[in-house]
Amino acid sequence: MTLIRKYAVMAALSLLIFSCSEDDGDLDLEGSAKEYANIRLVVSDATTNTVSIISPATAEVQNLDATHATSSVYPSGSGRYAALVHRAQNLVEFIDTGLELHGNHVDIHHAEAAFGSLTATGLSPTHFKSRYNQLLLFNDGDGTLSSASEGDINEETDMKTLSFDGIAHHGAMTIFSNGSYSVTVKDNTVEGTLPERVKVIDIDGHTLYASEVQTQGIHGSATNGDVALYGSVDGILVVASSGEQHLIDYPTDFGEVWIGSLSETFSDNLFIGSASGLGLYLINIANESITELVENSEIMKYALSLDETQLAVLTYEGSLQIYDLTTQTLVEEKSGLIPANDKPTGHGATLPNLALTEGYIYITQPATGEILQFSTSSLSHTASYTVSSTPQSMALLGYEMN
Numbered sequence: 001m002t003l004i005r006k007y008a009v010m011a012a013l014s015l016l017i018f019s020c021s022e023d024d025g026d027l028d029l030e031g032s033a034k035e036y037a038n039i040r041l042v043v044s045d046a047t048t049n050t051v052s053i054i055s056p057a058t059a060e061v062q063n064l065d066a067t068h069a070t071s072s073v074y075p076s077g078s079g080r081y082a083a084l085v086h087r088a089q090n091l092v093e094f095i096d097t098g099l100e101l102h103g104n105h106v107d108i109h110h111a112e113a114a115f116g117s118l119t120a121t122g123l124s125p126t127h128f129k130s131r132y133n134q135l136l137l138f139n140d141g142d143g144t145l146s147s148a149s150e151g152d153i154n155e156e157t158d159m160k161t162l163s164f165d166g167i168a169h170h171g172a173m174t175i176f177s178n179g180s181y182s183v184t185v186k187d188n189t190v191e192g193t194l195p196e197r198v199k200v201i202d203i204d205g206h207t208l209y210a211s212e213v214q215t216q217g218i219h220g221s222a223t224n225g226d227v228a229l230y231g232s233v234d235g236i237l238v239v240a241s242s243g244e245q246h247l248i249d250y251p252t253d254f255g256e257v258w259i260g261s262l263s264e265t266f267s268d269n270l271f272i273g274s275a276s277g278l279g280l281y282l283i284n285i286a287n288e289s290i291t292e293l294v295e296n297s298e299i300m301k302y303a304l305s306l307d308e309t310q311l312a313v314l315t316y317e318g319s320l321q322i323y324d325l326t327t328q329t330l331v332e333e334k335s336g337l338i339p340a341n342d343k344p345t346g347h348g349a350t351l352p353n354l355a356l357t358e359g360y361i362y363i364t365q366p367a368t369g370e371i372l373q374f375s376t377s378s379l380s381h382t383a384s385y386t387v388s389s390t391p392q393s394m395a396l397l398g399y400e401m402n
Contacts, residue, residue: 034056034057035056035057035357035359035360035373036057036357036358036359036398036399036400036401036402037055037057037058037401037402038099038106038398038399038400038401038402039055039056039057039306039357039396039397039398039399039400040053040054040055040097040099040113040396040397040398041053041054041056041355041362041371041394041395041396041397042054042073042075042082042095042097042113042394042395042397043073043364043371043387043388043391043392043393043394044066044069044070044071044072044073044084044391044392044393044394045069045070045387045388045389045390045391045392046069046070046350046366046390046391046392047069047070047389047390048069048388048389048390049065049066049067049068049069050063050064050065050066050387050388050389051063051064051065051066051071051073051084051095051388052064052385052387052388052391053095053097053112053113054371054385054387056360056362056373056383056385059383059385061385061386061387062112062113063387063388064095064113064114064115066084066086066093067086067089067091067093068086068088068089068091070086070088070392071084071085071086071393072084072085072087072128072393073085073393073394073395074128074130074395075130075395075396075397076094076130076135076150076153076397077130077131077132077133077134077150078100078101078130078133078150079099079101079306079397079398079399080096080097080098080099080100080101080150080397080398081094081095081096081097081116081150081153081397082094082095082097082395082397083128083130083135083137085125085126085128085137086125087124087125087126087140088124090121090122090123090124090125090141091119091120091121091125092119092120092121092122092125092128092137092146092159093115093116093118093119094115094116094118094119094153095113095114095115095116096109096110096113096114096115096116096153096154097113097397097398098110098111098112098113098114099397099398099399101399105401106398106399106401116153116154117153117154117155117156117157118148118152118153118154118155118157118158118159119158119159120137120146120148120158120159121158122137122139122141122142122144122146122159122161123139123140123141123142123144123168124139124140124141125137125138125139125140125146126138126139126140126170126171127171127172127173127221129173129174129175129221130150130175131175131177131223131225132175132177132179132225133149133150133151134147134148134149134150134175135147135148135149135150135152135153135159136173136175136181137159138171138172138173138183138184140168140169140170140171140193141168142163142166142168143166143167143168143169143171143186144161144162144163144164144166145161145162145164145173145181145183145205146159146160146161146162147159147160147162147203148160162201162203162204162205163205164183164199164201164205164206164207166183166185166186167185167186167187167188168186169184169186169193169194169195170193170194170195170219171183171184171186171195172184172195172218172219172220172221172230173221174221174222174223174228175223176200176223176225176226176228176241177225177226177241178241179202179203180200180201180202180203180208180241181200181201181202181203182198182199182200182201182221182223182228182230182239182241183198183199183200183201184197184198184218184221184230185197185198185199185211187214189214190216190217192217194217194218194219195217195218196214196215196216196217196218197211197213197214197215197218198211198213198218198228198230198237198239198245199211200239200241200243208243209242209243210243211245212243212244212245213237213245213246213247215232215233215234215237215247216232216233216234217232217233218230218231218232218233218237219231219232219260219261220259220260220261220262220273220274221262222262222263222264222271223264224264224268224269224285225241225268226240226241226268227239227240227241227285228240228241229262229271229283229285230262231258231259231260231261231262231273232247232258233258234247234258235247235248235249235250235258236248236250236259236273236283236290238285248283248285248288248289248290249290250290251290251292254275254278257275257276257277257278258275259273259274259275259281259283259290260274260275260276261273261274262274262283263304264304264308265304265308265309265325266307266308266309266325266326267325269284269285269286270282270283270284270325271283271285272293272302272304272311273290274299274302277297278292278295278297279292279293279294279295279296279297279299280292280293280294280296280299280302280311280313281293282328293311293323293328294311294313294321294323296313296315298315298316298317298343299313299314299315300314300315300316300341300343300351300352301313301314301351301352301353301354302314302354303354303355303356304325304356305356305357305358306356306357306358306396306400307358307400308325309324309325309326310322310323310324310325310356310358310376311323311325311356312354312356312361314337314338314352314354314363316340316341316342316343317335317336317340318335318336318337318338318339318340318341319333319334319335319336319337320332320333320334320337320338320361320374320379321333322356322361322376322379332376332377332378332379333379334379337363337374337379338352338363338365338372339367350366350390350392351366352364352365352366353391353392353393353394354394355394355395355396356376356396357376357396357400358376358400359375359376359377360373360374360375360376360382361373361374361375361376361379362374362394362396364391364392364394365391366390366391366392369386369387369388369389369390369391370384370385370386370387370391371384371385371387371391371394372384373385
């Protein structure tokens with residue numbers, strides 16, 4: 001869990017303990033449409049340039065015009081900014097919510113969200129990462145990185161391009177707490193766009209530690225700041241900021257399946273891995289184990305809560321499950337929460353998206369142009385927000401405090 005989120009969790013707990021009279025009624029988990037005041041949802045659209053910013057506590061929806069439609073939306077590490085990645089148009093732009101966490105309170109720099117001045121124009125920008133005030137993009141088109149700090153978002157500038165003798169490929173990267181980066185490398189030993197190796201570079205693109213392990217293909221990355229994990233055909237590739245690398249073997253029942261998507265959790269030792277056709281797995285780097293958490297071949301979307309202690313799983317048939325990652329148990333489940341969706345046969349389908357806070361679940365409905373809100377404690381419907389015509393990608397920003 002990032003330091004900024006740990007501060008947010010601690011601050012929220014302090015408010016609940018010492019200011020109960022003030023918070024009573026601000027978050028009713030049994031059906032009120034009240035969310036924490038400093039939570040924002042940023043939603044892009046599949047067919048129009050509209051980007052909607054939702055403030056659930058007030059039910060206000062602000063619309064902005066992006067440069068293009070069909071952008072992927074990601075939160076910055078601080079929770080203040082959103083990145084809009086227009087892969088097909090070789091452009092990335094940023095939205096500033098105006099919210100800034102200062103220890104035990106949130107400063108509001110401007111009442112409405114606005115576009116920042118920072119842009120990136122790398123070739124086919126795809127994967128986005130943000131930690132420790134850093135912004136990082138992998139550009140699939142030429143195998144480069146675009147980098148900047150969050151403080152640059154409102155400056156009239158472009159992101160810096162880092163070239164490290166890379167070959168164009170479908171890459172991934174992580175940001176270490178010491179300021180260095182791990183990044184995938186394509187050596188062309190395997191056909192296709194997937195890379196085979198990972199190395200560690202500095203902020204200028206110079207190699208600090210060369211690759212030690214060759215794989216048959218890599219996709220997906222996550223980090224606790226000291227160690228990075230990459231999903232590979234051969235197992236989970238573990239890369240330390242000091243350069244050491246090794247593989248964690250998959251369970252024997254994986255067969256030809258491998259984990260191609262990874263997420264951080266509240267614990268520095270625990271990660272979530274997604275194995276297509278099998279389900280979701282807990283990866284514990286303390287004992288180097290991979291154990292099944294969710295057995296389901298029909299997972300449409302999954303999302304971690306803002307404090308990374310809960311996991312929501314949405315299936316194609318419209319059912320939803322919530323898992324407590326601290327106990328690794330199923331705590332809520334409901335069938336038919338939303339209408340069923342057909343499983344796509346390829347890329348490009350616009351499916352419902354998912355976000356999760358302590359008290360609420362948010363699900364996009366591309367068919368109706370709405371965001372549905374449900375209580376995490378009862379899975380009852382608490383509110384609906386009308387946004388653009390075909391909501392596509394959604395990012396959760398802000399802080400769980402009032």
